[in-house]
Structures are given as C-alpha cells and as structure tokens.
Amino acid sequence: MKKIPILDLKAQIRPIRAEIDAAIKEVIDNTAFILGGKVSEFEDAVIKYTGAKYAVACSNGTDAISLALSALGIGASDGVVCPSFTFYATAGSIAALGAIPVFADIDPHTYTISVSSVEQALKQKNGPKIKAIMPVHLYGQCADMEPILKIARENQLKVIEDNAQAFGAEYLPAGQAGKGKKSGTIADCGSISFFPGKNLGAFGDAGMVLANDKAVADALCLLRNQGNKEKYHHLVIGHNNRMDTLQAAVLNVKLKYLDAWNNKRQQNAAYYNQGLKGLPIKTPLVAGYSTHIYHQYVLRLDRPSAGLIEHLINKGIDARVYYPLPLHLQPCFKYLGYKAGDFPESVKASHETLAIPVYPELSKEDMDYIIGAIKEYLM
Template sequence: MDNIMQSRMDRGFLRHQDEYEAKALEVLRSGWYILGKEVESFEEEFASYVGTKYSVGLASGLDALWLAFKVLGIGEGDEVIVQGNTYIASVMGITINNATPVFVEPDEYYQIDVSKIEEKITDKTKAILVVHLYGQAARMDKITALCKKYNLRLVEDCAQSHGALFDGKMTGSFGDIGCFSFYPSKNMGAFGDAGAITTNDPELARLMKIYRNYGSEKRYHNMVVGANSRLDEMQAGLLRVRLKYIEEINNERYQISRKYAEGITNPLVIKPQVADGATSVWHQYVIRVKDRRDEFMEYLKDNNITTIIHYPIPPHLSEAYSYLGIREGALPITESYANEVLSLPIYAGMTDEEQTYVIDCINSFE
C-alpha cells in the first residue's frame, strides 16, 4: 500500500477541477483582485449557509479570532473562558488583545466541559470562547444560558466545524461572533490562507470591515488602528465553489467515520463519540491510545499510515504562555488527552481500500 497521508487536498480539488480552474481564470481575467464582487458574493452565500445576517471575509482564522475580541472591546484586565485542549490559535485570539485566558477542562467528547464553566466566572470575565473541536458542536444550550445569566459575550471558534449543528442550529450562529478558518486542510478549505466571521449584529459587521482594511471605512480616512486582513478575490471565488459541495464533503467524512467506528475493534483504541443533540463534520477522527500512543503511531508509520497529534502541547504548557504561570498538573484531563490523542487519516477522496487497510492495521496492533 502506498503511503496514506493523514490529510490530503489534491483529491478534493481533482473531483471538481474544471469548476475551480474556470473560477480562477474568471478572477484573473476580471482585473479586480481585492474586495470585489467575489468577496461580496461569498459573504452573502456563507452567511446564508451558516444562518446569520452577515459574514465578513478575512485573511485567516487567527485574524477572525483576535479581531472578534477587538471589536467586542475586550482587552487588558478582562478574562475570557476557553477550553484547555484547544489549538493555541484560539488562545492567541484572546491574548493578542492583552486579555487573560481562563482554562476549563474538556469533557469526554473533547469539547469544553459545560459543568465546569460557572466556577471559573469572576467579575473580570467578559466572554466565553467556545471551540467546536475536531468538527463536533459543543453543548451550546448550556453555554448560551450561562452567557445570558452572567451577561457575557459569546465567541465561537468554528475553524474545524463548518456545517456542524447543535439542536439543528449551525455553529457560528449562536454567539455574538463566529470565527472561521478556511485553511486548505479544513472541510471547507481555500487554496491558501483565508478566514471569515459571522454575526447577526450590523454594527459588529461594520466594525469588522473597518478593522480588516487598515481601520478605514472610506479610503484614506482611518478611524482606528486596524489590520490588513482582507479575504482576496481569488480565495473568495474558489471558496464559492467549495461551498457548493460542503454538504457532500461533510457527508463523505461522516461515512469514513462510520466505517472507522464499526471496523476498529482493537481494545487498546478509544474511539470518539458524539454528544446528544450535536453533530460532527469529522474534521478530524481522533482516537486515544493510553500509555502506548507513540509506539502505536510508529507502528502505523512503519505500515505507511501517517497520523498527527492534535495537539501534543496544551496551550497552558507552551513556552508562549509560560508567563501565565500555570504549572503542569493544573489541567490533568487536558494534559492526559495531549498524551493520548491521535488523528487518523480522513479526507475527501479517501478510497474504501485505504480505509480498510487503516482499520486492518489498527486491529493487528498488539
């Protein structure tokens, strides 16, 4: 068997190659490459898909996160609650604004443990950043209730959850702002860096458009110190093509996840579960292997199966956040997951033969 990559993007492109190439040529020939009709159309179409009134295209998912807190006025002296086992970009969205992250342990579904949020709320708490990790929607009923009770802002990190639902409502439509990454490996990936926010608040959408364009609403009239974070016309056009097929892409990943769930029988492997009321778009299929994870990973590598750890170092133990002074052992569940999780191959165009081979290899590990 040829090497099976953990994620690959070429097959998703090849499936609709003619449409992508036609759109790329259309944009190139238009002569307009920044903030044009492709961006406007994508913003309308993506907002409609998510179920919000507005969407604003940005240069990346990280920009979506830090600009979200910027336009919400959250900064120095403010605290933002976030789960401990997220990707570090989630936390950077908070700290770039000089606010302080307050970490909460995850539940058995790898989402923020809603039963442990309330005890972390103080008079400095201004927002909850909920991360729909690995593509599964978090328990938004409990989270929105807490935000209402304590008058907190709600920001959703939807970088991995394009199309995931909780109680039939799409991630990115619950909070004040939903933040999306369209990094190429995402279910709805662009062909370079790209991102967006979604919101129902016209003023937040207006401010986001100002901040993304050097703080300017009108050319050369700068209201604030902003950023250069514009979704470009090429990526917007290509994302419009991808958006047409996102449900097909998500369903394909669901089918792969079902095959893994039914086929993997090795008792050493802890398979992921989906919470009641939630759906997952299976951006990652994350298993856990206690004690022998690294040995298991090396075994799969020897059998031409590439896996990735999402994520080996929790943000609170990273060098970048050593200044927070959070010691090892402070978040035992987060730290345990970091030592056990492993993401199996899953991508658009993964063949039945490849899936079966991965399953057989896993079941043969002793």
C-alpha cells in the first residue's frame, strides 16, 4: 500500500545534504558548540529576512515564549490572554512562569484568536490582572493583529506573537499595500520554534525571539544565558536557554530555501483547493490580512472528522488533528476552573478538522491519491 507521511524530512534534506554536512563539519572543526559565531550569523540572517530590529536565538520555541514574557516584565500572577485552540506550549510557557493563562476562543474560519473573545476576557471581573495578549499564528497564517494591537494600546498591554508555526508568513495591514510585515515582527515580541517539523526546522530543538526594542533585546540576551553579561557576574535570574551552534549552522543553510519551500506548500494548497472543489468539505480560508505558509493544511467537515481520518489512515495517508483537546479542557489546566461549554468554537474545531500532508516534496501523484481517497469517503 502507498504510504504518505505528514512530513518527509529525508526528502527535504537529500538535495542540500552536502551543504549541511560542510556546515556541521565547520562547527566541529571550530568547537564553539554553544552561542558560537554561527549563532550570531543566524541571528543576523533572520534580522535581514524578517526586518526585525533584534533577533535572540534560544533553545526552543517554548523557552522563546517564556523569555519573551520575562523580558517584557510579565511574571507570577499576571494574566496573559491566549487562545484555547493551540499547541500546549502557548499556555504551558505562561503557566510555567507562575503567570495565569486566560483563555479566549478562536475565529471558526481562520482558527486564530477571536478578537471579540479577547474583549470578553478583558471584561472578566474576578480574574487575574491581565498584562499581555498572546495571539498564535496557527497553521501558518497570522492572527488578526490590528484589532488586537488596538485593544492592547487601549489597555496598556504587551503583545507577544506565538509565531512557532508561521515563520516566513507576511502580515498585510489594511490600507497599507506593499507594507507587509513578516510574522513575529508585528508586536512587542515574536517567538519562533525551529522544531524539526516546522517549515524551517533544525536537527533538534531550537528557537528564537524577535524584538523591536533594544532594552527588551538586552533583557532577552541576559535571560537566555544565566543572567550573565560578563561571565560569572549574574545581573538577573536567568536560565540556560541558549542555542547550540550546530543547530544554527543547519538553520543558516536551510533559511536560504525557506521561501521556495513555502511557495511549494502554497502551490500544493492551491492544488488541493482545486481538487476538492464541490465536495462537502471546507478548505482553508486565507484572511486578506495575511499570507499563509501552510505549516498545516487543515480541512473541515460539518460533522466529526474522525471517520475521514480513519479512512485516510487505512489508505496509508498520515492525516491528523491539530489539536484534539482544547487547552481549557486539559487536565493540567483544571486549576483554572474552565468547564465544558466554554469556548465552543475551539471545541468544535477540535472535532471537525483534520490536517493532510502538504510538505513541499509531495508529488502531484501523492496529492491526486489523497484527493481521490477523500472523494471516495465523501461521495
């Protein structure tokens, strides 16, 4: 039987293997294994690519969120509004600092945080004092940032973009044609994950925080490296959140290919959109204010998606749900006191959606096979 994985990293690495091997060899020859020259080279390359003023490489996307929150002065007992429908780390990083995740629902069309739900969260009387909003650029497209930034300005809140899934996407502010901003550079800070499965993935864990303010960037540099400015002189309580030089070397090579890979994902998405036309299934909506780099290509039915997923898996197609249980219903967040019935759009999305393979190396034949399998189930 044909087998189509959700991602094929071997196929991605094969054509660039010699370049990567050479970059890794250089690190081994130089032995500067942590925050070496290649890390600052990568930070500079990301600044050039995104237009951010500052880029601080770190250990992973989870730590990137914690670092961003700490650098912006958010800590124990502060409330941070974030969506319930996202990967655990969005809220886990908030809670790990002793801060309080304040959940909001999602927009049912884009799956990103709902602006009206953020407004509701801010109106709550007996919750924690809210200090920040953390929209997530889920699946590869930006959240609706302008109204969120407006709310933040009006309420003196910080905004951190959880940009783990959308590195390379562009936010297109209304009425400012040609003035797109790269995701992660729109708010006070943007966190990035270079987890191997991301569109730009390392060969292990790696992450980054983008910032537009020097004081915030300085704080990030201190916090990621034991609070050290000068070795053995610790100015603040920091952690070991540094990036390995080997990861930076790999990422430096791969960054050059990111736009081409993202373009290929967009072409694949367009091919699926066309092939699935007329079927009782919803293809992803791209909001006018953002490009979509299809970290995931997510379909939606008007009933539970479990049957279709099972059908696809039986055909050798690795279809999945991201994410099957919204965060407000996770056992680890029980202490926050949310209940079934809260955030209905998050709950509905967790039942009715499914992601199918969209990675750049997917062949037309693979996509035709997947489209055929979906048709077989729906017709």
